[in-house]
Amino acid sequence: MAREVAGRPPEETLSLWKREQALLKGRVVDRDTEAWQRDPAFSGLRRVGGVDVSFVKGDSVSACASLVVLSYPELEVLYEDCRMVSLTAPYVSGFLAFREVPFLVDAVRRLREKEPHLMPQVLLVDGNGVLHHRGFGVACHLGILTDLPCIGVAKKLLQVDGLENNALHKEKIRLLQAGGDTFPLMGGSGAILGMALKSHDHSTKPLYVSVGHKMSLEAAVRLTRGCCRFRIPEPVRQADIRSRDYIRRTLGGPGPPRTRAGEEPEGAETRGGPQGRLRRAGR
């Protein structure tokens, strides 16, 4: 049943959300807090997490929230948790966290309870950190709620605080040479809000990296680069691929629906549990 979530929240709700962001923003730490973050080779870093939420096409409510954990530097998947969820908040630019973050926090909590030894040492988040209307994007929000170092990795420039995807910006992109090349994204106040990063040699579009929590921008950019086999860093890419795959296996796909009304015994999932646990463990 394709449901629709309420259109745009009333101003009163947005006002409450802004207050919440302002409150939590005060707790963001934009410095390196872990020893591995300052090491040239990130020695000591063994697990990197990625999160994403994918949607069912004609439906703005049903989605799959996923959390994956990869080994570093091998980038092999060690853990996967995909779960169908019902979103309650609509997407409003600047308030993405209120739509997606509760389910990502749930995923982290499940991991903490069931496989604490696989807890990632940092999370790469699909979206922005401090590169945000009020300096508190989804990567900051998730970082504060989980107390994990987080990095915001966006695929498009969020045009805030004077930043514009204009001719000058496009020219700077064109001038990026090799993978790893960057240029700073300076806000109106003069502060560096994030970095545009050419994630690999033949990528046209850069990634927009910003601090989420418990990490410096320099380390965030360097680690993001270290996680890229393709344009999108592996943790986020795997979370995306697996969440979309989970939806396809659950609803989409050719042939008759896997679970026609009245068949298939109660509850039990066809493929190893509601969360599609641990598969293809690396090493």
Add this chain to the structure above:
DNA sequence: GCGACAG
């Protein structure tokens, strides 16, 4: 009416 718009 026009432009903006992370996911």
Add this chain to the structure above:
DNA sequence: ATCTTGTCGC
């Protein structure tokens, strides 16, 4: 976010 196959290039 999603709608979507083949196709061009290394």
